[in-house]
Amino acid sequence: MENYPFEMFAGSLVSSKVSHPLPYSIGDLFCLPNDLTVTHGLTDQIIGQQITSTPYKFNMHKSIKCKLICKRKYTQEQKELLYYLIDNHYKIRYYTDSLPAYVDVSTTEGVSQNIYGVDIGFREPPNIPHNLTANAHYISTHLNITVHLFKDFALGINYIMGISLIPISQPNPPPCTFDYPDSIENTTEFFWTYSINFDYVDEKPNDRWKLTVANSFTHSIKWAFIINVIIGVFLASLLFYIFFLQYIRQQSATASTVTGWKALRNDVFRPPSHPLIWSAFIAHGIHLVLVILSVIIPCVLHITSPANPSLLVNIGIWSYLVLSIAEGYLMQYIYASTGANTKKFTILKGSLYAHLSTFALFVLLDCTLTGKPMSTAFITVNKFFLIFIGCLISIFNGAIGSILCMVFHRFKGIADCSAFPREIKPQPFFSEEIKDLLVGFAIFLPLIPVFDLVVKLMWVPYAIWRLWIAILGSITASLLTASCLSMLTTYIRLTKEDYNWWWPSLKAPLMSSLFMFMRSLSPIMTKMDSTFIVPTISMIARSFLASLIFGISVSAVSGIASLFFVVYAFVNRQAPA
Template structure:
């Protein structure tokens, strides 16, 4: 029954639920001007990734044509800015149902330096990004399995033939429109077919686009380039509400379903093992132990029962573990909330930057739970420096992430990238951090410290018990590697699509699959941590707190390995700045996953340990 409900939710997420947030359609009449906007130039995802640096459309080296009154920047959301969008007005003049052929945009002369810059960007497969009526201008592809056409955002800056780069200086726009019942017109599709032409302009200013000779920028001398465009209109039966469907075509849906089936099998296997441990082994142990005469001294204490006097001993570095648990709880709640919102269609791709904006704001609002969990954990660990936990809960992890982010931003600034976050946006992030996140975290810490003290089911011995020699598979590194591979195995296929969308500047919207994978990840982390903690206690090792965190947190190690493999197989010719950006952001991602999965593993293990020691009778 649950699988049917989840399947229904998945179908809902793929349907027309994207337009819930109030994105209103624009109605036009014949002759109305259609606004055209330009966005940053980004590396293409259709080839091997050669760069991570995005550039403003009006970067001086590109020297593209500008509007008569100069380009004006369009206001953007916080998330849109963080993800590198830099949107400006464009010089293209489109009028509804007005076909245009070979319209002169402008003529430019490129000296050797910008020519070499543009040629390099062509070799790195950069694409130009434009927006018409809220829709990305796209290139058309065909689904290899179904033969259906779908759109891929952006179009090539140029093309390469026999090793020579050629600049696309002519654009053929094909705009699809839909006629409403009221007789108004709505834009439902915008595709472009770029071309390289050695066009000319006569004395009267009339361009000639009939040339079939490609234009290449000379790296040693000046090159004249004439920019032109054509526009054609095509009526479509596609209603406005489903105009994004072609942009969100799923090419590999079978792979996603295979991933879900594979992950489900891992979860069933792990839950089966945990079930055997809990329902058979542990149940028999506890029943047999409690049936013995406590006064006769005949208790047969072995394995995990031998360490009952040390199992609740506070861990080393309790402050650090408490703060990491709080941050992990905050990330878990944020991830769950955002995925549910996206699944319900509340984060529309037509509302640019809505997803990262909501993530940032929800993360700040959930700082209350970070403070509460950190303080509560520190109280359980019998920590005494409560002021320090109040200070570090909202500052330690965010300051580490923010420091790395600022360092990477300097690399973007040094390369003149549009992806560099402006100073004003940085100030806004700090404002959200200190005026929203920090006060909420302090309030949560206060509630956590005032909560009723935790009472352990058994007393802690004054003298720590000696830990015997551990088997190889329970040593620190082998155990973390063995435990971490199982949660990673449940998500690695979906992780590949997420990283591909992130690095290749594609839309990711398959939140139904993501919702299922996220739930499977949580279940796998809980199960694997419980299992390995049980093995650890059976080996008479009572230092389970940090281990339980790192067992499931070991997933982050494999995410780093996956990122390295992705870089080796899909990236080529990275310059130093792009390599630093790639691995810097990969480390941030792995660190956040480590905190989230570590919190899940510790929480499940804590409940498990508490329950089994409450179930036995200790004299």
Template sequence: MMLSPASVLTLAVASTTLLPSLTTAFYLPGTAPRDYLAGENIDVFVNTLTPMLNSKLHSLISYDYYDSRFHFCAPEGGAEKQPESLGSILFGDRILSSPYEIKMMENSTCQLLCQSSVPKEDAKFINDRIKEDYGLNFIIDGLPSSEMMRDSKTQEIFLDAQGFNLGDDETTPDQPALNNHYDIFIQYHARDERHFRVVGVLVYPRTVSSMVAGSTEPDCFNGKSLHLSEATNNEFFYTYSVSFLESDIPWGLRWDAYLHVFDPKIHWFSLINSLVIVGFLVFMVAMILYRTISKDISRYNAVDLSDEVQEDYGWKLVHGEVFRLPPRPMLLSVMVGNGTHLVMMCIVTLVFALFGFLSPSNRGSLATVLLICWTFFGCVSGYGSARTYATLGGESWKPNLVLTAILFPLVVFSVIGLLNLFLIAASASGAVPFGTILAILLLWFLISAPLSVAGYFYGMKHGAFTNPVRVSSIPRQIPPKPWYLKTWQAAILGGILPFGAAFVELYFVLSSLFGNRAYYAFGFLFLTFTVVALTTATVTVLFVYFILCAEEYRWHWRAFLIGGGSAFWVFVYGVWYWASRLSLDSFTSVVLYFGYLFLFALLDFLVGGSIGYIATYFAIRRLYASIRVD
């Protein structure tokens, strides 16, 4: 529920005592606090126009604020680009200067920004963007523009930093109104009588036909809406007002009002439910395997002491086949290596986020840390691939080394490059600039790839893991299996439980990725990742044990596919999310959504597959090391 501008004044005092109690999150500020003197200029920066996730999301294309079709007011001499991190650029931020003049502690009313002229051709473009719920984004002293909201379930007051509407199409859907006046409320904290700090930024837009015939001064309170005509050219004013509201919130806690977790009970319910599932699953699997396997091992090792010769059955029959070279061992080792690379990247990034090192004041810090971790953990992929390939008995180490360093990065970069071409064709600001692409390629070729090579040689130095049993010279015949143990059926069934442990949190992650919502529930995300990893490992070991009991010894690829089976359900869930929460109006937006969804599912497949394969290998190694083979 959004609070009106009039309610802001009445709630301003109350919010100073309520907002600090909204959360106890800890973070390290990314910038030093700035003290303003009375009358000192406060810079206002503008960011891209992005679609807002209200009832449904209508587009995935963002636009530069100074796109010539919008005809916004620009500073004299042109807008200046502001320095941004690599992650901020990748996530679509394009921060520029603006002509707004705001001075600390100086309120102003109906200030004329400029007179804008919109031709009829561009009026249709703007009206279409209003119908698609596009929002503007201001940045003042590092804080995003927001609107004060009240959570309908918890009744907590928070600041929604999704942006503010370009226009209004709810009153008259056939003829949307353009918001051309902005009421800007700046919350400040007084350190003393002379020094002030910005601790909150609220912007409430409204539409007003402020141009009066025969007058050069705008009338911001005439109550008439501004509708852009698509038949004639349009002339109107852009105006703004500024009000300063005192707040008791200290500068170090100013982000607490933005870090609002929607419906935390759902997060807790999902997490507790997942913990119960994984606890029950681990306990049942441990009991079944312990009782069954320990009994089998005892009987198997005591055969020569029995009066009667006991015939082997189940998993014991395939002890001479279980470590046989699987088909396409090179590809399997490359996938395991890249999967472990991604696992390490996720763990370290989540740990940094969990302890508050990724401050929201550093825009794009999450993406930057992800990119840095991916770059410097290239050695993990090389090491994991080398030892896996050696253990599988592979001998062509040179092609394996090259594929480990370039195969999956090349696939990911190719898909992203193709999607970037669609963004360029749509004149979207989210298109990655050539300089950024070159910087990422240099990180890949100059740092990540050499580290992958170094990790590979280090893995070769350690060599293969020692298998506890020898491989027989003649392969056994494989009997028919139940339908649920066949490769693809087992992979799809095995992916249900890991996906079930994460699907609630997945909704918030997708809303953050595609709905321009900030995600800060890293504690829930870290615990969810841990639960999913344990569930994936346990389910994969259990399925592979059943497969071995069915005398099917070709477990290597099955273990990887079962571990990565949750990716299938992630993609299916993404399709459901597209059908239920999105209403994408353009072909480009649909291509972007399914392209990013494919990448998301692919990375999940590699992460889950590597966890499943590694857990299964060491479980099988421990299992067959417990029996006596003559």
């Protein structure tokens, strides 16, 4: 372990002003090792980055005062690219031992704050006496690297607990005298160097993530998380105690006879149009929610992190495959609850619809992220073949879940629907659509406090370090809010003797994904650079996919919440005497 070499890896260059990441090797600006490795896997394309090896290497306990890694002479074209990167505040994200390196930007008032990513350089502001040229560009050519260790004396092992960086702009080769640097405009030759230091910390190996994310959970995010949770709990409690119980009492009073109660119940549970698609939509949405939680919760508990994207994607893939059994079980259960025929294996069609649509989304997303047209994107046949095999495995697991549901449950449907339904009162044209839009906007409102932060994940993946808990709280609040409002709209429909509630219970939450997508377009368009059209289209595609997954997930939870509410109101109660 003492002589084990460690290597720093660099992620994509990320900007806080423009919406597209750039590769570390762009323009041959930075030093590259002789044994260069660049990842091009599906994981990196999904999260919008690539990992590149760098010449920054070290051995445990072997400090380096100043080591030269390369010497660069930049052409005027390369300088123009450096000006662009510096003016747009591009950063380089470094990783070591599955941990992102951070820069401590603590203030003089004692407020500690870590940021992830090293500024490529800076532009000297005017009227500041730094002995530097005003409005000139300076590049950070030296990295002062501090490796934070924990010593396990029982095992004699050193654990890397964190990596902190200090970028310095200095003009000299080793031994690095750190004089005032020359600007890029006045220099053509640059020396890239680095130094290595070690220190010990008290955090245990189980808390290695806490050192990295320390003081990065900002005050505003804490309040956004608290506000979201309060809104969700308040709406859930208010709607349950007021509207639901009031509706039960009202129906009990109006149904004066057992015959009238049964007729009302049969009308309420008349099967929806296309019950198979409705069941598949609900089950697949619940499936996506569980997969998302299976990825987020390990990050909240600091079991893993975005610094290990391959592990996160593997968790998501295996969760998707395993939970396909539960999806098939739930799909069969809901399909039978609608009163549809369950003797034949028609439920397999629903599983086929759901997983093939997911396969198509992955194919389109990959083609969009790679920036290749559909005709040339299929060069990577192996990747699509693996996705297709995963789709087939999911369909097979869904069939197993459906069979298990049919074995352990014998369904007769919730109610025997009467031959002639009650007459449904005609609704004004577009009235329901306008209501659904308003309800969808109401569902979107609880997301606003943290949405501006969450949407940065479209082009600032390292920001997710300080957002996991806020994202989990936002998802919880949005699911609670959507479920309550969906049950409320179902309640309003039933009081108006409109028994077509199955599909409308999904419409309003699904509208919230439209608002989410429109909101995500605002920062993308404002930070769009016309010289990078393809990366911008990729960002829009990822925003659309995230909004679509959000809409499907929230709609599915809302739909099953409305189903349970109606079942509780009309089935799990005794008929009035």
